[in-house]
Amino acid sequence: MPQRPNRRTQSAVNATASRVGEHLAKKIKAVEAERDRAYRERAHLVALLAAMTDGAVTAPAPDVDEPGWQIVYLHLGGHQASWHISPRDADLFTHVERVDVTDPRAQWDGHTTEDKYAGIAAWTAELAQRCGPACAEMHTETGRCEIARNR
Secondary structure, three states: OOOOOOHHHHHHHHHHHHHHHHHHHHHHHHHHHHHHHHHHHHHHHHHHHHHOOOOOEEEEOOOOOOOOOEEEEEEEOOEEEEEEEOHHHHHHHOOOEEOOOOOHHHOOOOOOHHHHHHHHHHHHHHHHHHOOHHHOOOEOOOOOEHHHHOO
8 A cells, every 4th residue: 555645745746846837837928928929920911911902801700709809801812811810919900991790701711721821822923923023012903013014
């Protein structure tokens, strides 16, 4: 039959467990902070993309229980792309039209993350081939830039 630890042993075990718990809590906070910085970075890029994309909208995220979450919807190269936006990043999207979840422009088309990034890669390649970086801000409603039009 195993013996019960004496009070001194139990106290040492509790102290060690407490130190380990504190260490893990600090590690978790550091990992969460790093994750939040990465999401903030991504949010900056999505906000820029939204500013450069006609028809961009944001709507409340119906699939997130926490208040303040939203989804930004873009159409890139004929395909929908959407991202969840944290309430702490909402300040980056004040330039994007805010709509209700019932708005037809705020309806998810079923794309997966893989579909979204495959579409973005294809659209990026097409834009780069069609006109290159020299005309990034000269795109017209037809999707062609002034430089490419004169080629």
